[in-house]
């Protein structure tokens with residue numbers, strides 16, 4: 001079995017490897033693999049840390065040399081770090097990452113390749129991917145393609161061999177930073193730095209670039225392996241209108257599995273049209289960017305509150321907060337990952353959750369009668385809202401997971417129950 005040095009430190013002694021490198025300085029020697037039999041026979045494959053061919057220039061003036069994979073060119077975006085251990089493909093296809101570079105803190109990425117089943121939308125909307133180590137082989141029975149080929153086909157830039165831990169520490173200390181990723185030697189560092197300092201993500205409507213253009217029906221359900229609880233299920237069918245602010249497919253799949261008949265509508269769909277469709281409930285989806293940049297969406301939410309049961313997820317939760325008269329604010333570096341502890345204040349339990357957001361609702365700004373139902377235990381920020389009088393509920397995080405833990409799946413059952421109560425009253 002051939003093993004790459006990066007993943008088989010234990011196969012040969014570190015000293016032997018170091019000595020081996022010190023003795024090999026010839027220019028045509030580019031990489032080496034070792035036979036696990038302790039025999040240091042060298043193959044001629046690419047050295048993972050060979051000369052950098054990409055730069056990530058951050059707005060704080062730091063320059064990070066790296067190796068390029070996927071698409072080439074120059075791209076600007078906001079750098080955020082994601083602490084998920086698995087699920088890079090679902091992260092790449094989460095439309096909420098539009099305008100952002102996702103830096104994975106898990107150092108080894110690409111080892112399961114990509115497949116046709118794990119897509120969360122029809123496109124990759126993110127600005128690019130930043131990783132420590134790109135797996136040199138893929139090993140998964142569902143794998144159809146390598147991560148590098150997948151990104152190149154979708155024109156998404158990626159870099160590896162960059163110190164993701166150092167960048168993450170910087171982001172935690174200084175907050176999210178704008179960066180420019182470039183493989184173009186013709187562009188000077190100063191040019192890239194200027195680009196990063198003149199671009200902004202705050203106040204930009206990113207939803208209009210990711211939402212569907214016309215309504216469509218959704219029928220797909222999740223597979224049987226998702227059927228681990230029946231909490232809140234009902235034999236009835238509920239008609240749900242889902243606002244697509246950049247909706248993740250697993251929200252739709254989970255709603256369908258819970259018995260919803262779903263019509264997905266564009267972000268600009270008028271509330272009056274939604275009411276004409278006589279839905280049992282309305283879902284406001286996740287979506288990219290600044291909730292204050294989409295007043296048209298806040299207006300639609302405002303017009304629907306109180307008239308029909310509503311459920312907001314992530315961006316949908318933030319828009320609900322604003323529609324109620326509350327304020328949203330930009331967090332220092334946000335929450336991105338599959339390991340965020342949340343206290344469910346109603347049940348008194350802790351749920352480990354999947355999160356992806358840079359903005360949050362200020363609970364102090366909300367009117368009386370709106371209950372904070374969930375709190376993020378890492379920083380005490382508001383993670384969920386409800387008002388039975390106004391028939392609304394929302395979560396700042398991702399109960400549909402994909403990727404992430406399934407602890408909060410039962411919230412879909414709570415939405416079913418909210419719709420059911422209204423049906424009984426009618």
Ligand SMILES: NC(=O)CC[C@H](N)C(=O)O
Nearest residue numbers: 286287289314315358359
């Ligand atoms: N996942 C989302 O819906 C993200 C919400 C919003 N764009 C934020 O960054 O806070």
